Amino acid sequence: MSNFALELTGVKKSFGKTEIIRGVDLQVKKGERIAVIGPNGAGKSTLFNLVSGRFAPSSGSIKLHGEEIVGKAPFEINRRGLARSFQITNIFPKLSVFENLRCAGLFSSGQKYSFWKPLSALESFNDRTEDLMASIELKRRRDVPAGSLTYSEQRALEIGITIAGGGDVVLLDEPTAGMSHSETDRFVELIRKVTEGKTLLTVEHDMGVVFGLADRIAVLVYGEIIAFDTPEVVRADPKVKEAYLGAVLEAEDAA
Amino acid sequence: MNSMMKPIHFKPLNGVRIVVWSAFALILVLLPAIFNSSFAMTLLCFTGIAVIACLSYNMLLGQTGMLSFGHAVYTGLGSFVAVHAMNQIVAGWYLPMWLVPLVGGFAGLFFGVLFGYVTTRKSGTPFAMITLGIGELVFAAALMFPWFFGGEAGINSNRTAGKEMWVNFGLSFGPQIQVYYLIAVYVFFCTVAMYAFTLTPLGRIANAVRDNPERAEFVGYDTRLVRFLVLMASSFFAGIAGGLSSLNIEAANAELLHAIRSGSYLLFVFLGGAIFFFGPILGAVLLVFSLFMLSEFTKAWQLYIGILFLIMVIYAPGGFSSLIMLNLRRVKYGEWRKMRWPYTWMFLFGLIALWGFASIVEMAYQIQVAAGSGSKLTVMTIPLDAASTTSWVIAVIVLIAGGVAFEYWRRKFAKVWSDGEERIADAIKKAEAAIV
Numbered sequence: 001m002s003n004f005a006l007e008l009t010g011v012k013k014s015f016g017k018t019e020i021i022r023g024v025d026l027q028v029k030k031g032e033r034i035a036v037i038g039p040n041g042a043g044k045s046t047l048f049n050l051v052s053g054r055f056a057p058s059s060g061s062i063k064l065h066g067e068e069i070v071g072k073a074p075f076e077i078n079r080r081g082l083a084r085s086f087q088i089t090n091i092f093p094k095l096s097v098f099e100n101l102r103c104a105g106l107f108s109s110g111q112k113y114s115f116w117k118p119l120s121a122l123e124s125f126n127d128r129t130e131d132l133m134a135s136i137e138l139k140r141r142r143d144v145p146a147g148s149l150t151y152s153e154q155r156a157l158e159i160g161i162t163i164a165g166g167g168d169v170v171l172l173d174e175p176t177a178g179m180s181h182s183e184t185d186r187f188v189e190l191i192r193k194v195t196e197g198k199t200l201l202t203v204e205h206d207m208g209v210v211f212g213l214a215d216r217i218a219v220l221v222y223g224e225i226i227a228f229d230t231p232e233v234v235r236a237d238p239k240v241k242e243a244y245l246g247a248v249l250e251a252e253d254a255a
Numbered sequence: 256m257n258s259m260m261k262p263i264h265f266k267p268l269n270g271v272r273i274v275v276w277s278a279f280a281l282i283l284v285l286l287p288a289i290f291n292s293s294f295a296m297t298l299l300c301f302t303g304i305a306v307i308a309c310l311s312y313n314m315l316l317g318q319t320g321m322l323s324f325g326h327a328v329y330t331g332l333g334s335f336v337a338v339h340a341m342n343q344i345v346a347g348w349y350l351p352m353w354l355v356p357l358v359g360g361f362a363g364l365f366f367g368v369l370f371g372y373v374t375t376r377k378s379g380t381p382f383a384m385i386t387l388g389i390g391e392l393v394f395a396a397a398l399m400f401p402w403f404f405g406g407e408a409g410i411n412s413n414r415t416a417g418k419e420m421w422v423n424f425g426l427s428f429g430p431q432i433q434v435y436y437l438i439a440v441y442v443f444f445c446t447v448a449m450y451a452f453t454l455t456p457l458g459r460i461a462n463a464v465r466d467n468p469e470r471a472e473f474v475g476y477d478t479r480l481v482r483f484l485v486l487m488a489s490s491f492f493a494g495i496a497g498g499l500s501s502l503n504i505e506a507a508n509a510e511l512l513h514a515i516r517s518g519s520y521l522l523f524v525f526l527g528g529a530i531f532f533f534g535p536i537l538g539a540v541l542l543v544f545s546l547f548m549l550s551e552f553t554k555a556w557q558l559y560i561g562i563l564f565l566i567m568v569i570y571a572p573g574g575f576s577s578l579i580m581l582n583l584r585r586v587k588y589g590e591w592r593k594m595r596w597p598y599t600w601m602f603l604f605g606l607i608a609l610w611g612f613a614s615i616v617e618m619a620y621q622i623q624v625a626a627g628s629g630s631k632l633t634v635m636t637i638p639l640d641a642a643s644t645t646s647w648v649i650a651v652i653v654l655i656a657g658g659v660a661f662e663y664w665r666r667k668f669a670k671v672w673s674d675g676e677e678r679i680a681d682a683i684k685k686a687e688a689a690i691v
Contacts, residue, residue, distance in 0.1 A: 052473065074472040084473060092466035103463040106456050107475030113484055115457040122456075140690040165474055 004063070005030045005169050005199040006051065006082075011060030013043075013050055013223075020046045021057070022223035028169075033200040035214035037207075039244050042220045044203040045087055048171050051201075052084040053077040064169065079107070083167030087174045087203070089154045091161060093147030097138050100146050100157055101129050104164035129164070135194055136160040152183050156190065163194050170195050172202040176209055188213060211235075219244060276447065283439040287432060296431045302543040303438040304499045307445045309527065309535035309542070311492035312520045317529030318453065319485045320465030321375075322383045325390030326520045328370065329363040329490035331512035332393070333497025335404060336362030338507040341412035351422040352414060353437055356498035363494015367487045375482040378468055382482075390514050397509040409508025412501065428502070438499055445492055450532055452488060461485050522564055528574025537575050555620050559613075588682055590675040597668035604661040610635055611654025618646065 006028040013021040020043045028034055036044050049055045051062055053074040062070050069077050092100050102119065106112075109125045120126070133139055136156045141149060146157055159175060175191060176184045188209050191202075204210050210217060210231070217234045219227040221243045227234050234240055286299055308330050315321040337359035344350050350358075374385045397404040404410070414434070418427040426433050452458045460481055463471045468478045501507050510516070519542060527538025549556040571578055585591045614634045618641035621632050630642035639646040 073477070075475050075477050078473055078475040086470075090467065090470045090473075092463050092470065094466050095462055099459065099462070103460060103471070104474045106460060111456040113457045113460070113480065115452060115455040115484075115488070117456075118451070118454045119456060119459060120454065140687045161470070161474065 003030070004028060005032070005065060006201070007061075007063040007066070008051070009061045009063075011047075011050060011062060012058045013046060013055065014058050020223050021050065023060070024220075024223070024225055026218060026225060026228065028199060028201065030168075030199055031197060033195075033213060033215045034202070034218055035210040035216075036201060036203045036218045036220055037205075037210055037244070038220035043223045044220055045173055047220065048084060048173050048201075048203065052082060052171060075107075078165065078167065081167045082169045082171065083162045083165050084171035085158045085162040085173055085175060087177060089151075089158050091146045091154060091157055094145055096143045097146055097149070097157060098129065098133060098142045101132055101160050101164050102126070104161040105129060105132075105166070108165040108167075132160055132164055132194075136190065152179055152187075155179065155187070159191065159194065163198075167198075169199045170201070172200070174203050174205065176204065176206055184209060279446070280443055283443055286439075287435055293431065296435060298543055298547055300431065300435050300438055300503050301547070302540055303435070303442045304496050304503065305523075305539035305542050306442055306536050307492055307499070308496035309520060309524050309539040310446060310449050310532075311489045311496065312524050313529055313532075313535040314449065314452070314461075314485055314489040314492070316521070316524055317534070318458065318465065319461040319482060321378070321482060321486070322521070323374075323386040323517070324383055324514065324521065325370075325374075325386035325393075325517050326489075326493060327512055327514070327516035328386075328390055328393045329366055329493035330497040330500070330520075331397075331507075331516070332366045333359035333363040333494030334501045334507040334511050335410065335497075336494075337498035337501040338410045338412050338505075339403075341414065341416065341501060341505075342410070345413055345416040348417075349420065350417065351420055352417055352428050352502065353423070353426070355502050356437075356441055356495045359498020359501065360491050360495035363497060364487060364491040366494075367490025371483050371486040371490065375479055375486050378478065378482060386517075387514070390512075390517055394509065394512045394514065397512050404509055405507075407509070409506055409510075411506045414502050414505050434503055438503065441495060441499055445495060446536075449492060453532060457481070457484060522560070526564060526567055526574055528576030528578075530573045531576040531580060534574050534576030541575075553613075553617065553620075554624060555616050558616060584679070585675060588675075588679045590679065593671050593675065594668065597664055597671055600664040601661060601668055604657050604664060606657075608654055608657030608661050610637070611650050611652070611657055614639055614646070614650035615654065617641075618650065 004027045006026070008024050008026040011021055011024045012019065024047060036047065038044055046055070050057045053069065053072055053076070057070060060070070061068060064077065064080050064082055067080065069080065069082075072080075092103060095103065102125075105125065105128070109122070111122065111125075130139075133142060136159060138149075138153060138156060138160065141153060146154065149157060155175065155178075159172070162170060162172065172191065176187050179187060184206060191200075192213065200213075202213065204213075214231060216229060217227070217231055218225050219234060219237075219240050226243060227237050227240045229237070283303075287296060290296070290299060308326075311329075312323070312326045315323050315326070337355050340348075340350065340355050340358040341352070344352060344355075370389050374382060374389060377385060398406065414428045417423065418429075426437075428434055428437065460471065460476055463474075464476070464478045464481045471478050471481070497511070500511070523538035523542040523545075524535045525538070526541055527536065528534030545556060545560055549559070553559070567574060573580075582591070582594075585594065614637075617632055617634050618639060621628075621630060621641040631638065631640050633639065639650070641647075
């Protein structure tokens with residue numbers, strides 16, 4: 001068994017002739033919190049799509065808990081303990097908030113495809129779902145169709161669906177995108193709380209969030225990781241400053 | 256969480272559910288006492304069969320988001336296998352006649368496994384296309400293999416065979432009333448089973464796959480397998496409906512497999528409403544009503560159904576069942592009273608406009624299609640003459656006047672409706688704020 005929760009070796013991805021990911025090596029230890037940062041179009045979301053099985057890499061190896069997952073379908077990767085959220089909210093719009101969370105946890109609860117017992121009989125599972133709903137602060141919206149929630153409520157539900165299955169490696173793709181500052185602060189606390197003890201990878205643009213949340217930061221520029229270290233080291237790295245961070249930090253200082 | 260804090264589960268017997276299902280059973284038992292003519296009995300039997308077929312279709316359409324154009328494959332093949340089983344009983348098999356619908360069910364399941372393996376590999380539009388292809392294929396095969404499908408004439412049988420078996424408890428299935436009660440028993444248990452299915456993990460995941468198949472994959476579900484399992488369940492119940500049909504009409508023919516029949520399942524399930532579980536039951540009633548009653552009133556019945564379908568797709572995509580539920584919601588929030596008069600006037604003027612419209616359609620039919628039988632006709636008991644200008648002028652004036660008055664009240668109604676919607680939204684917000 002490998003010590004790494006997630007291990008990428010020489011991962012490449014091309015769409016047609018365009019190479020989006022140009023050889024990524026990344027090793028994430030169990031329980032680590034990693035922020036993936038980089039300019040727009042650097043391939044952050046693509047990287048998440050490769051790891052979660054949405055796309056297959058053109059070459060390279062991706063190991064989850066030491067097991068090769070390249071070529072596996074998203075549901076197979078999910079069953080091995082990897083859960084992800086989406087940058088563009090990806091929920092079950094006609095189902096209620098509670099049913100969204102229940103569906104998200106159903107497979108890993110051991111129910112799989114069963115049709116010989118009613119959902120209402122799964123008492124401890126239902127209780128856990130209620131608890132999860134309370135922890136993402138959507139209790140009062142329990143029976144509302146997810147499609148009619150507000151934007152920030154949908155973002156919270158997005159996180160809820162992601163962690164409902166109990167996956168121990170969690171990928172969050174811009175969880176705070178489109179939120180106000182006060183909402184973001186609350187939301188980061190929420191993420192910290194619900195991903196306690198899990199391995200976390202997050203794509204994030206808000207540098208406050210990145211430096212507050214991450215143990216290590218991976219800087220992705222034009223499909224390559226140019227730095228992967230603790231926030232202090234990354235902040236001081238001249239290569240990073242040149243490629244990306246300098247401009248962002250200056251902009252934040254000015255604001 | 257320590258044991259002291261564990262939530263306590265107190266489950267009273269679900270009163271509403273018991274009342275609803277008892278009422279459903281009671282209606283099934285009492286219907287023949289109310290509609291006791293032999294024509295009504297025939298209609299009730301067809302309706303019962305259609306209820307099972309439409310509910311099974313909605314497992315695909317409404318619950319899993321699978322638009323199938325080939326559902327008649329499963330009802331129809333269920334019918335054929337069942338009719339052969341009946342002929343084996345005639346030839347001496349020891350099988351009680353009341354199990355024949357189950358034979359149809361297992362035939363449906365078998366073909367569901369066979370064809371579903373191919374069709375459910377895809378979702379969305381490709382799935383719809385493949386079901387259309389399978390439907391055509393099976394229909395063509397029906398004419399190619401007369402030894403099984405009986406060619407143009409089909410296969411006939413006799414439902415009273417094997418009546419001397421003690422397991423038939425003296426039932427011969429000769430009198431239609433016995434067939435009705437057999438259908439009623441199947442309708443009850445199939446409806447309960449299909450409803451129960453919606454409350455299971457697989458039933459709920461089917462909804463998730465309908466809403467967002469991609470996300471379902473990312474929470475651990477193989478959506479292809481979910482579609483396949485649901486299609487198997489659906490084709491099992493479809494096969495039962497097919498088996499009941501063979502027992503009811505003592506025959507099966509290739510028409511049962513035709514795309515027109517598949518299309519009518521889609522059309523009437525949509526009209527009844529695919530969102531709510533009971534929608535297809537309304538659809539089935541409407542299906543039999545249109546096929547047997549409306550077609551007696553007018554040759555142009557398909558035109559009216561077509562227009563109704565059009566209007567519903569545009570203005571009420573949830574079908575009649577969702578219209579009912581929307582209005583019940585109004586009743587719940589005390590908004591119903593404000594809508595009584597707009598509804599009354601809309602209904603009245605709508606009816607008047609409908610008369611004008613129907614008169615034009617019927618007179619056109621009289622001239623174009625039924626010219627041999629003269630130019631005189633009646634529309635909703637009012638006599639008209641397709642050859643006289645006066646009749647046409649009256650029809651057009653009534654259509655326009657009725658239409659304008661209807662539109663006036665529709666606008667008033669729309670205002671009342673949206674005001675009510677705001678009040679309901681406020682009430683819901685207040686209720687949510689009260690939850691801690």
